[in-house]
Amino acid sequence: MRFDYHTRYRDSFKLFSHASERLxxxxxxxxxxxxxxxxxxxxxxxLAYVFILCIASLGLMLLTGFTGQxxxxxxxxxxxxxxxxxxxxxxxxxxxxSIPLAGLITGFAGLLLGLPAIRVSGLxxxxxxxxxxxxxxxxxxxxSSVTGGFTGMAVEPARIGNWSLSSPAAFYxxxxxxxxxxxxxxxxxxxxxxxxxxxxxRDSEAxxxxxxxxxxxxxxxxxxxxxxxxxxxxxxxxxxxxxxxxDGFTLxxxxxxxxxxxxxxxxxxxxxxxxAVLISMLPLAISRxxxxxxxxxxxxxxxxxxxxxxxxxxxxxxxPNGLNGRWLKLRALLQSFPLYxxxxxxxxxxxxxxxxxR
Amino acid sequence: xxxxxxxxxxxxxxxxxxxxxxxxxxxxxxxxxxxxxxxxFAHGDLLVIAAFSAWGLITVLGLPFWLAxxxxxxxxxxxxxxxxxxxxxxxxxxxxxxxxxxxxxxAFMIRGLVSxxxxxxxxxxxxxxxxxxxxxxxxxxxxxxLVILGMAMAVTVVLYFxxxxxxxxxxxxxxxQNQLAAYxxxxxxxxxxxxxxxxxxxxxxxAGVLLAPITLVDTTLWxxxxxxxxxxxxxxxxxxxxxxxxxxxxxxxxxxxxxxxPEGTKDIVAYLVLIGVLIFRPHGLLGxxxxxxx
Numbered sequence: 101m102r103f104d105y106h107t108r109y110r111d112s113f114k115l116f117s118h119a120s121e122r123l124x125x126x127x128x129x130x131x132x133x134x135x136x137x138x139x140x141x142x143x144x145x146x147l148a149y150v151f152i153l154c155i156a157s158l159g160l161m162l163l164t165g166f167t168g169q170x171x172x173x174x175x176x177x178x179x180x181x182x183x184x185x186x187x188x189x190x191x192x193x194x195x196x197x198s199i200p201l202a203g204l205i206t207g208f209a210g211l212l213l214g215l216p217a218i219r220v221s222g223l224x225x226x227x228x229x230x231x232x233x234x235x236x237x238x239x240x241x242x243x244s245s246v247t248g249g250f251t252g253m254a255v256e257p258a259r260i261g262n263w264s265l266s267s268p269a270a271f272y273x274x275x276x277x278x279x280x281x282x283x284x285x286x287x288x289x290x291x292x293x294x295x296x297x298x299x300x301x302r303d304s305e306a307x308x309x310x311x312x313x314x315x316x317x318x319x320x321x322x323x324x325x326x327x328x329x330x331x332x333x334x335x336x337x338x339x340x341x342x343x344x345x346x347d348g349f350t351l352x353x354x355x356x357x358x359x360x361x362x363x364x365x366x367x368x369x370x371x372x373x374x375x376a377v378l379i380s381m382l383p384l385a386i387s388r389x390x391x392x393x394x395x396x397x398x399x400x401x402x403x404x405x406x407x408x409x410x411x412x413x414x415x416x417x418x419x420p421n422g423l424n425g426r427w428l429k430l431r432a433l434l435q436s437f438p439l440y441x442x443x444x445x446x447x448x449x450x451x452x453x454x455x456x457x458r
Numbered sequence: 459x460x461x462x463x464x465x466x467x468x469x470x471x472x473x474x475x476x477x478x479x480x481x482x483x484x485x486x487x488x489x490x491x492x493x494x495x496x497x498x499f500a501h502g503d504l505l506v507i508a509a510f511s512a513w514g515l516i517t518v519l520g521l522p523f524w525l526a527x528x529x530x531x532x533x534x535x536x537x538x539x540x541x542x543x544x545x546x547x548x549x550x551x552x553x554x555x556x557x558x559x560x561x562x563x564x565a566f567m568i569r570g571l572v573s574x575x576x577x578x579x580x581x582x583x584x585x586x587x588x589x590x591x592x593x594x595x596x597x598x599x600x601x602x603x604l605v606i607l608g609m610a611m612a613v614t615v616v617l618y619f620x621x622x623x624x625x626x627x628x629x630x631x632x633x634x635q636n637q638l639a640a641y642x643x644x645x646x647x648x649x650x651x652x653x654x655x656x657x658x659x660x661x662x663x664x665a666g667v668l669l670a671p672i673t674l675v676d677t678t679l680w681x682x683x684x685x686x687x688x689x690x691x692x693x694x695x696x697x698x699x700x701x702x703x704x705x706x707x708x709x710x711x712x713x714x715x716x717x718x719x720p721e722g723t724k725d726i727v728a729y730l731v732l733i734g735v736l737i738f739r740p741h742g743l744l745g746x747x748x749x750x751x752x
Contacts (some may be wrong), residue, residue: 223695224695227736407570409564
């Protein structure tokens, strides 16, 4: 375990706390930038999809992990972003304008839901957002003049000016750049006053309120920001899917996003990325192990959902801090190698504290 | 009787019978929520388990309906008991969100296991009331729906007396109000909570066995939980009479929306009600209002 001695005020909110971190992240980004030189089109396509899910997962992490507001309906924001982008593109908007606009539109939708939804919290908010997602899915199906209804709509191929981005490598770079931009924007946001306000609201609304934080405004802005980021992911996913139908954005997608942030570890951006990578890689891994299984099990759709559930259950039961918590432990083990003490991370027993009346 | 009155009457009858199913499902969810503060997203999958085991007992083994019903209720209750005793109990004391996630995980696992074991095709089985209808004051009502309505009322009455007049029922109430105080008074809180799960499982089994012949035996049966949540919120979360009233109202609203409102409204009206109620009257129709504690 490394204990930091902060000698200046700014030390406690540096972007990278150690030179080694800067090196590590630099190396990772460099490797990702160079990957298209060696990776096959399949790998690049899959990775682009992973990056898109990372963006959506970051969006949900901002809301659930940092502001403490549970949403079981983020698929709605992915859908709004995707359809808004596809519609703008079909009206001739250039892609570089359309993606941020889709984010803005989705952010506005988040604001519309957030304004009333913020009156409730906890389980109730989870239910409101879930109901919202189901309603949005139906509305998209009914509003066929804009969205093509249940038959769906085709998405214009990605291009900037005359330069087509539809090749796997170009699309990979686009997704990577947007992911990096979103990631650093959120990192900086969370170091700023508003990010601290988010965390204050998460940890204790009453304490935050008494320190002069406008709790309602903070919650609503978190909702809108989170929706906006998720909407940008939606805009990119429109290009990945190339054809949008309402069944692409069901409750299952919402739950997958929640799975990502929970398995990744609530309250850490790194966790959001790790969770998104794990959850998007699981189906691939499952399709690899399927040939090894007995016939009837291997052909069924149920195996995938079972493994999703099992992974989630194991994390909730045994590692509530998620992959990020695992990573911190591993790092501590390596850094303090012979002197690692397991009890450093021991969970404290807590008595049942009722949240029923919140 | 004029046509529009006839339509309205038929809709009301349908709404009440559909609502009875929602009420039965909502009852199971609210029991668990009151006792353990876990919002059970896996409740619909208990219905799925019940429906598939009833199908196995009736169609494959050829048992008579009543025996199969009894066995299914016992079986599902045992599964629910085991779920609490082995899994859910471990997260007692953690935030509510952990309970939501864990029950979603269990729901995924159950759904995955069932579809791996039985495959994607839908099934059906016969009940003593299949294909017969009763004519009440000019309205055609399927007998099975009448049975469901009767079952919902019977369960309510039984639960009322159970919670008022038996030691176990009172122990359950005590444990749900204050676990520590109940424990100090000699209530075995952990076991009582598992028994509440078993009770909810039994109710889920009744709902599942009776609902499956209408909607087909299928893993999508769990979707009824979502409607039940709307019913719970409308009635006031955590209130048993509220669950019944909410279920009936949601059933009625859905039926009316199917005819009197634009196309497609029927599928989402329950969720519109859910959002509306939570925003304008968060404690529902019959729920208790509580102050906020710091």
